[in-house]
Amino acid sequence: MKKLIVLPALLGLWLSAPAQQAIFEREGVVSPVVNNAEKSVTFRLEAPAAQVVEMGGDFLPLDSLGKNGAPMTKNADGVWEYTSAPLPSDLYSYYFMVDGVRVNDPANVYTLRDVTTLSNIFFIPGTRADLYEVKKTDHGTLAKVWYPTEHGGSRRMSIYTPPGYESSSERYPVLYLLHGMGGDENAWSELGRACQIMDNLIAAGKVVPMIVVMPNGNISRTAAPGETSRGLEQPMFNLPNTMDGIFESHFPEIVSFVDSHYRTLPDKSNRAIAGLSMGGFHSAAISRQNPEMFDYVGLFSPATKPRGEVYSPVYTNIDKKLARQFADPPKLYYIAIGKDDFLYDENVAYRRMLEAAGYPYEYHESEEGHLWRNWRQYLSDFAPRLFREK
Amino acid sequence: MKKLIVLPALLGLWLSAPAQQAIFEREGVVSPVVNNAEKSVTFRLEAPAAQVVEMGGDFLPLDSLGKNGAPMTKNADGVWEYTSAPLPSDLYSYYFMVDGVRVNDPANVYTLRDVTTLSNIFFIPGTRADLYEVKKTDHGTLAKVWYPTEHGGSRRMSIYTPPGYESSSERYPVLYLLHGMGGDENAWSELGRACQIMDNLIAAGKVVPMIVVMPNGNISRTAAPGETSRGLEQPMFNLPNTMDGIFESHFPEIVSFVDSHYRTLPDKSNRAIAGLSMGGFHSAAISRQNPEMFDYVGLFSPATKPRGEVYSPVYTNIDKKLARQFADPPKLYYIAIGKDDFLYDENVAYRRMLEAAGYPYEYHESEEGHLWRNWRQYLSDFAPRLFREK
Numbered sequence: 001m002k003k004l005i006v007l008p009a010l011l012g013l014w015l016s017a018p019a020q021q022a023i024f025e026r027e028g029v030v031s032p033v034v035n036n037a038e039k040s041v042t043f044r045l046e047a048p049a050a051q052v053v054e055m056g057g058d059f060l061p062l063d064s065l066g067k068n069g070a071p072m073t074k075n076a077d078g079v080w081e082y083t084s085a086p087l088p089s090d091l092y093s094y095y096f097m098v099d100g101v102r103v104n105d106p107a108n109v110y111t112l113r114d115v116t117t118l119s120n121i122f123f124i125p126g127t128r129a130d131l132y133e134v135k136k137t138d139h140g141t142l143a144k145v146w147y148p149t150e151h152g153g154s155r156r157m158s159i160y161t162p163p164g165y166e167s168s169s170e171r172y173p174v175l176y177l178l179h180g181m182g183g184d185e186n187a188w189s190e191l192g193r194a195c196q197i198m199d200n201l202i203a204a205g206k207v208v209p210m211i212v213v214m215p216n217g218n219i220s221r222t223a224a225p226g227e228t229s230r231g232l233e234q235p236m237f238n239l240p241n242t243m244d245g246i247f248e249s250h251f252p253e254i255v256s257f258v259d260s261h262y263r264t265l266p267d268k269s270n271r272a273i274a275g276l277s278m279g280g281f282h283s284a285a286i287s288r289q290n291p292e293m294f295d296y297v298g299l300f301s302p303a304t305k306p307r308g309e310v311y312s313p314v315y316t317n318i319d320k321k322l323a324r325q326f327a328d329p330p331k332l333y334y335i336a337i338g339k340d341d342f343l344y345d346e347n348v349a350y351r352r353m354l355e356a357a358g359y360p361y362e363y364h365e366s367e368e369g370h371l372w373r374n375w376r377q378y379l380s381d382f383a384p385r386l387f388r389e390k
Numbered sequence: 391m392k393k394l395i396v397l398p399a400l401l402g403l404w405l406s407a408p409a410q411q412a413i414f415e416r417e418g419v420v421s422p423v424v425n426n427a428e429k430s431v432t433f434r435l436e437a438p439a440a441q442v443v444e445m446g447g448d449f450l451p452l453d454s455l456g457k458n459g460a461p462m463t464k465n466a467d468g469v470w471e472y473t474s475a476p477l478p479s480d481l482y483s484y485y486f487m488v489d490g491v492r493v494n495d496p497a498n499v500y501t502l503r504d505v506t507t508l509s510n511i512f513f514i515p516g517t518r519a520d521l522y523e524v525k526k527t528d529h530g531t532l533a534k535v536w537y538p539t540e541h542g543g544s545r546r547m548s549i550y551t552p553p554g555y556e557s558s559s560e561r562y563p564v565l566y567l568l569h570g571m572g573g574d575e576n577a578w579s580e581l582g583r584a585c586q587i588m589d590n591l592i593a594a595g596k597v598v599p600m601i602v603v604m605p606n607g608n609i610s611r612t613a614a615p616g617e618t619s620r621g622l623e624q625p626m627f628n629l630p631n632t633m634d635g636i637f638e639s640h641f642p643e644i645v646s647f648v649d650s651h652y653r654t655l656p657d658k659s660n661r662a663i664a665g666l667s668m669g670g671f672h673s674a675a676i677s678r679q680n681p682e683m684f685d686y687v688g689l690f691s692p693a694t695k696p697r698g699e700v701y702s703p704v705y706t707n708i709d710k711k712l713a714r715q716f717a718d719p720p721k722l723y724y725i726a727i728g729k730d731d732f733l734y735d736e737n738v739a740y741r742r743m744l745e746a747a748g749y750p751y752e753y754h755e756s757e758e759g760h761l762w763r764n765w766r767q768y769l770s771d772f773a774p775r776l777f778r779e780k
Contacts, residue, residue, distance in 0.1 A: 030624070049441060049489040099439040103493035109508055109615070110622045113499050122622060136619045139544065143533035145556070154529065166535070166651045225499070229526045232500045232512060234420070261556045 029079055031107040032094075032122050039124050041084045043094065045105065048078025050098050057094030057119075058371070059087055072096075089126025090373060091193065093119035112191055114372070115182035116235050130200065131380050132193040137203035138163030142195050144185070144227075147257040151250055155216055156223035158185045160195050161262070162202055162209035171263045173387040174211045175296075176254070177379070178275025178282050182237040184224035185216040188379075191372045197380050208387045210272075211262055215254050217275075217282055219246045243278060243303070245312025248285045255293065269331070272386050274298025276375045277343070281305075285314050291325040296386050298334045300378040301341050301370050304350040319357075326359040332385055333361040336378040340369035419469055421497040422484075422512050429514050431474045433484065435495065438468025440488050447484030447509075448761070449477050462486075479516025480763060481583065483509035502581055504762070505572035506625050520590065521770050522583040527593035528553030532585050534575070534617075537647040541640055545606055546613035548575045550585050551652070552592055552599035561653045563777040564601045565686075566644070567769070568665030568672050572627040574614035575606040578769075581762045587770050598777045600662075601652055605644050607665075607672055609636045633668060633693070635702025638675045645683065659721070662776045664688025666765045667733070671695075675704050681715040686776050688724045690768040691731050691760050694740040709747075716749040722775055723751040726768040730759035 031044040047053055053072040060068040072080040093112060096103050104111055108120045123129040140162045146154040162172065177194060179187035188194040194212060201207035218239045222228050225235040241247075259266040273294045275283040280302025287294045306315055333354075337347050354361050364381060366374050421434040437443055443462045450458040462470040483502060486493050494501055498510045513519040530552045536544040552562065567584060569577035578584040584602060591597035608629045612618050615625040631637075649656040663684045665673040670692025677684045696705055723744075727737050744751050754771060756764050 045491065047489060047491045050491065051439060051441075051489075098488050098491055098493065099437060099441075101435065101437045101440065101488055101493070102496045103488065103491070104508065106492045106507075107624075108622075109503050109506065109625055111501070111508065116499065117496075118494065118499055118501065133621060134613075134617055134619050136543070139536040139546070141533050141535045143531050145531045146529040146553075153526070156529070163536075223524075227524055229524050231523060232498075234497075235499055 029107055031105055032120075034122070034124060035083070038086045039089075039126070040086045041092075041122065041124070043072070043082050043084075043096075043105065044107070045072065045080045045096055045098070046078060047080055047098060048074075050074075050080070052097075052099055053080040054097040055082055055094055056097065056102075057084075057092060058373070059084060059090075059092045059094075069097075087124045089124045089128040089130070091121060091123055091129065091132050091376070093121050095119050113235070114191060115237050128377070131197050132376060134196055135200055135203070137199055139199050140195060140202075141165065142189055145261075146223075147254065147261075149250060149253060151219075151246065153222060156185050156227060157213060157215040157254070158189050159214070159258070159262070160189070160198060160212040162198065162211065164209065165211075165263075169263070171265045172209060172211045173270035174213055174258060174262075174264050174272070175383070175386060176213045176215070176271070176273040176283075176294075178215065178217050178273070178279030180275070180277030180279050181242055182235070182239075183276075183279070184218065184221070185214050186224045188212075188214045192379065193376055194379060197376065198383065201380065201383060206384045210383075210387065211258070211264060213254070213258050217247050217279060218242055219244075219250075243281060243306050244310050245285075245314035248282055248289060248314045249312070251282075251286045252290060252293075268292055268295045269389070270295075270387060272296030272298065274300060274334075274379070274382060275302070276300040276378075277370065278303055287330065288318070288321045288325050289314055291321075291328070295331045296334075297330050297332070298378070298382045299336070300375050300382075301337045301343055302335070302347065302350075303343060304346045322354075322357065322359065326357070329360055331389055333359070334364070334382055334385070335361055336364040336366065336374075336381070338366045338368045338370070338374050340367075342370060419497055421495055422510075424512065424514060425473070428476045429479075429516070430476045431482075431512065431514070433462070433472050433474075433486075433495065434497070435462065435470045435486055435488070436468060437470055437488055438464075440464075440470070442487075442489055443470040444487040445472055445484055446487065446492075447474075447482060448763070449474060449480075449482045449484075459487075477514045479514045479518040479520070481511060481513055481519065481522050481766070483511050485509050503625070504581060505627050518767070521587050522766060524586055525590055525593070527589055529589050530585060530592075531555065532579055535651075536613075537644065537651075539640060539643060541609075541636065543612060546575050546617060547606060547644070548579050548604040549648070549652070550579070550588060550602040550604070552588065552601070554599065555601075555653075559653070561655045562599060562601045563655050563660035564603060564648060564652075564662070565773070565776060566603045566605070566661070566663040566673075566684075568605065568607050568663070568669030570665070570667030570669050571632055572625070572629075573666075573669070574608065574611070575604050576614045578602075578604045582769065583766055584769060587766065588773065591770065591773060596774045600773075600777060601648070601654060603644070603648050607637050607669060608632055609634075609640075633671060633697055634700050635675075635704035638672055638679060638704045639702070641672075641676045642680060642683075658682055658685045659779070660685075660777060662686030662688065664690060664724075664769070664772055665692070666690040666768075667760065668693055677720065678708070678711045678715050679704055681711070681718070685721045686724075687720050687722070688768070688772045689726070690765050690772075691727050691733055692725070692737065692740075693733060694736045712744075712747065712749065716747070719750055721779055723749070724754070724772055724775070725751055726754040726756065726764075726771070728756045728758045728760070728764050730757075732760060 029044040072082040219241040280299035287297045419434040462472040495510045609631040670689035677687045
């Protein structure tokens with residue numbers, strides 16, 4: 001059993017502190033461990049008194065209930081272990097089930113929240129992780145900014161400015177990057193690794209330095225859970241007013257705030273908008289509503305229809321608005337979706353409609369479904385295409 | 391047993407998605423619940439198969455092993471429960487022990503990392519939480535910025551700019567706010583609630599709008615765990631080069647970066663430096679080393695001596711440097727510590743030394759020990775004192 005070594009000589013002075021004073025090294029098993037040779041991963045949990053320990057994770061085989069899971073095995077030291085199959089390079093998430101309770105790996109402090117649950121994460125080094133990990137390159141700045149709105153108080157967004165922004169007087173193009181239902185202004189920078197993707201692709205010369213603006217598209221919330229005056233509320237997937245036209249119709253005030261507070265190139269040829277799922281739906285509607293605003297549109301696993309009976313002027317006269325948008329068409333209208341996505345069929349219908357009208361678009365189809373694994377890849381594929389034509 | 395209600399009509403469409411597609415609401419017990427009348431807190435964990443469930447938390451009584459803990463009781467539904475004593479307003483942290491395994495509360499997505507462990511958090515509303523929670527006021531911006539250094543690559547810091555910074559052309563005073571051993575550039579904004587404290591005190595007119603700069607004081611790391619090219623490494627309390635003079639001697643390059651990239655008032659009367667524990671040690675050394683730089687110095691539960699045998703020019707001729715610093719004394723030299731702090735005795739010695747030399751300082755003594763509970767309060771007490779005299 002691998003143990004972290006504690007250095008008692010160095011620590012003695014501090015450990016003599018009363019126990020309620022939180023100064024300590026962690027002792028115990030190391031988990032997860034990427035087995036270098038074959039890129040499998042070993043997970044460990046010290047739980048001698050537990051009866052049954054299983055794990056869940058987005059890289060595990062589907063069990064009979066349709067869940068991605070695997071049983072763990074207890075060794076002679078009371079440590080439960082599981083070693084995965086060799087895995088392709090990516091960012092993965094997992095959790096343990098200890099006697100039926102879903103818990104995080106106490107040996108791994110790295111977690112991400114996806115809507116209502118926390119999971120631990122790890123990287124398998126290689127092609128994809130080379131885009132998602134922090135590398136020895138220059139880094140942009142990520143700011144959490146509150147902006148005033150006309151429809152009720154201030155709202156929060158995340159803004160990435162590229163390396164060199166602070167020390168130059170240059171102006172930059174802007175990508176507006178929207179999250180899905182249940183997401184928030186932190187989703188793309190945390191689950192989506194957007195800052196690392198931009199840093200690494202800019203450093204490689206594959207992406208034009210740009211500002212990336214990540215607003216909060218849940219109009220009933222001013223910011224991510226825990227960042228509003230609602231306190232530490234339980235996050236929700238189905239928030240009110242998520243796809244009712246309010247966010248889309250007020251979007252120009254975000255563009256106007258960004259153009260007046262950042263050194264942007266404030267014209268159509270230097271603006272892109274993209275989003276995943278609900279954010280793809282928003283991106284289609286906002287770019288259609290404001291045909292003079294965006295020359296690049298990215299729809300990642302997009303919803304293509306309002307949910308249920310919703311009236312909004314944003315959702316009327318769609319044919320006419322699309323005709324106006326494609327009269328002077330965006331330089332890139334990009335749609336990407338996975339083969340197993342539950343929105344696949346409605347995307348087929350949406351693409352047939354575009355084709356029937358003769359509107360040009362580009363299409364990228366990937367494996368798997370409605371997953372961050374895909375959205376990180378779509379961003380990595382879409383961003384290098386932006387702002388190349390002048 | 392309280393259950394969250396899931397709305398099947400709304401969710402049906404999405405839940406028909408394959409199970410590996412992470413779109414869901416959370417079902418299950420609600421935990422924690424603050425009992426409004428008396429401000430006690432009830433914790434719940436659904437774990438019918440577990441043998442023993444206990445909890446730990448910084449508000450719980452000390453058990454016989456000197457740990458803050460309490461047993462939980464299983465009810466007829468297989469839910470383990472514990473209700474705390476009434477608690478004074480504050481931010482508290484806790485975790486569960488399920489059959490000997492330390493885990494987070496799966497019903498609470500809000501966690502904070504303190505060096506090597508994650509704990510869940512909650513607020514007891516009232517006096518202190520009114521400073522720490524996000525309120526309906528204007529909010530400043532928090533940016534994660536990389537700055538170039540002369541001693542090896544770029545380093546990351548957190549910078550808070552006050553409400554109105556972006557839309558004004560005003561210049562602002564600057565507080566440099568330093569973390570303790572095992573901390574990083576995120577410690578004050580996350581564990582320390584520094585942005586909320588500043589937002590709320592500025593909104594109340596109790597604090598002068600100021601920039602707050604929170605660098606990373608671990609010279610062997612360029613940024614917080616997970617934010618460097620070392621990947622998702624295990625966080626460590628005892629990092630190399632934490633108190634060896636390198637951070638302190640290079641501190642002027644941070645001031646110079648901030649003065650050249652932000653609209654600061656770049657003089658002594660508009661600069662403060664404060665820190666907790668190791669950060670208090672750093673603040674004393676940096677202000678002593680640069681007597682022309684800071685008019686306000688805050689030492690929160692400070693270490694006062696290098697650890698072990700360390701040579702650095704920063705730690706030589708201390709008497710002479712203090713004499714120079716106090717020849718034109720800072721407007722405020724503030725020391726705060728808790729009665730139970732393991733650094734209490736060396737702080738008595740440090741204060742006696744200042745008194746013997748006739749150097750003016752202010753002293754604040756609180757209950758308890760080396761805890762974030764105290765450091766948040768020291769910041770709330772110290773910040774209103776800054777930049778009042780012109």
